[in-house]
Amino acid sequence: MNKLAAKYLRPSQIPTKACHGCGIGMIENWLLQALDEMGLKQEDVVFGTGIGCVGRQTFATWGGDNFGATHGRALAVATGLKIAQPDKKYLIVVGDGDAAAIGTSHLIHAARRNLGVTVICEDNMGYESTGGQFSPTTPAGYVTNSSPYGMAEPSFDPCDVVKAAGATFVAETTATQWHQTVKIVKKALENDGFSFVHVRFPCNENFGAYALGTRDTLKNLEWIWEHTQGRTVDGKETDFTWETGIKHDASNSRPEFSKILRDMNERVRAKMTEKGSGDGGH
Amino acid sequence: MPLFKLEKKAPKAPAGLWDVVISEDMCKACGFCLNICPVDVFAWRKVANKLGWFPMYVAHEGNCVGCMLCYQICPDFCIHVGAKEGQPVAGR
């Protein structure tokens, strides 16, 4: 087994419940590399996740403390946890449903507050756990289980949303950019503030089967590769291309949320001691 | 240019300096490692593993040039690639 998995993961939960060829495990491998290269230990990191493929397949794989929140609410729980345990690194690994649909409100406000967590939004462009319905990140026109005539709604990029909300580090990569992802995750973890890393990855069982017409793992990863490069395997232009790389880096430029509250407490208590009202000044 | 190239072109590095280990009972037979490897280290087993997949196995460890692509692409934490004892490369 991969040495980093032996170092960081929970043996009883490996092999994961992910389907064969699923990008979730690949990305988790890169997360472990980033943690290892930064010298972080298992007890330094709290792993949080949600519901759905990304939630279910990653939950409890982490050997240290971890939580699987209700759908979309991982960031709300992380906000409370960060206040109580501010010295840990928080890796919040959620899917496109959790982050860009049901949990977008919490995503926006965590970014606005500049909560010191790193969100890895692993995006398979649909609700694959429930069989392959479309999500707010499904590309326009694609056929899915709930868009049999083609996706009618426009989609959006959660990177734009968190950037507008005030995130201090925003980046995007795909499942064919292993080195870039490791580097970007390291930078994201170094930001004492809200970091958002958006990683697109292939789903073979559902998105592959219904939107791309094949469950072939190689073809579906090629599809990701094509839309990362902007060119198909036979040299033509793709229907769209993802803009990858660091989109916004204002790392460590704004105070982190839990620190804002701690600093405020210090000021309030200093004033109280000044006035001599002691504790419990009711 | 495809990700999984049919024409394999090995990077310029010496072969035979690397240990390659696959945990076959964790393999879900996605085929990524075999298809990304430029030097044909891997092959399919003919007998299924406990999960019910026909896993990958290390058929030609001596070919390995340490490019680490298989390690990076495996979705199931199966692969370990490390420098053999006493080699100058400290493992990328």
Add this chain to the structure above:
Amino acid sequence: MAVTEIALTERLVAPWAEWAKQYREGRRLLEAGTYALTEGAIAAGCRVFAGYPITPATDIAEYMSKRLPQVGGYYMQAEDELAGMHMCAGASLGGLKAMTATSGPGFTLMHDAYGWAITNEIPLVVVDAMRVGPISGITGAPGQGEFYVARYCSHGGNIETIVLSPNSVQESFWLTIDAFNLAERFRTVVTILTDQVISDMFEDLFLPRDYAELGGIVVPRRHNLTMPFYPLNSDAMDVPPNIVGKGTGVCVSAYTHTEEGYDIEAMEAQWAQTYRLVNKIRHHREEILRYEAVGLEDAEVIAVAYGAASRTVKTGVLEARRRGVKAGFLRLISLWPFADELFGRDARYLVCELNYDGQLVREVMRAAPDKRKVHFMGKSGELHTVAEVAAALEGVARRDRIPELPYIWTEVR
């Protein structure tokens, strides 16, 4: 009519019956229920509040925003109630006592969070200051429409819940400390069902001089650092809460889980988990039972109420006694687990609630020996008047029915 002295036995079964005697040094203030609730939480060691302003619980948020920084705690204003309760759950998981406060419209949003906190045995206190419904109802009027919702506060069943209800400003202070204690001892979410009247009204409030001296009555937060994180198949109380961030390797899950906390799809696990979540409360009901009783020994008709309704109902009972009706008064303070044991008497019951669809009355009908003797006096939007209660008690005692009274609902279907 000459004023006669009536000697009735009064009984208060609650820990603060003793606490009030122990703590005599402090200040007397004229304050609102929300203020008392806040101070009770601070006294109990609450250091995190995350919520969303909503009438009539808004003042709790405002007081908390002022008080928590003074005691080294954290006030967070969440983007909605669901986020607020999840933030409290996260903070409690991280080792800090936490509370949120809302009213009906926010309470409904908390179901997901309730389930998550209860399944993962996270201590929390949630205040629901009820007002009349359905939905937003009349913003400034009291209600008691969340009696069942507080018990069945999440989806999927397989849980037991603890719900308490104060009926005065002073009681709001002590009861909140009690709620935090129960939350710690049972590792669960304790709901305080108060209402718009008890929250907003001003009464005299005694606060102990120094909260640091309450060590004898406040259950402190302890941390569980070893396996099993979830002692399944066990009904044990006083198991220390789990903590995230100390490297114990604890898993906190949204699914049916193992003792380590990760998800598992097995009948044994489902049984073992439910055994724990239900029986840790059911098998220790005597630790949770709290009530007030007046004149029950010889009562032919017993008025049953809780919260704001109980204030005028109690006076109504005394008035009925003056009119020669052998009336008794039973005020529930612990609403859930429901105290079946208090309804063993084969008397008539008059259940007075601030709702028209009849909620508490259904439980009383279920628990009482003869449900035909249980009468419903529902009123919505205003408290029952003393005259109405006395007339109803007379009617039930003498003619087995409540007289026609405007805006009083008596049907239970």
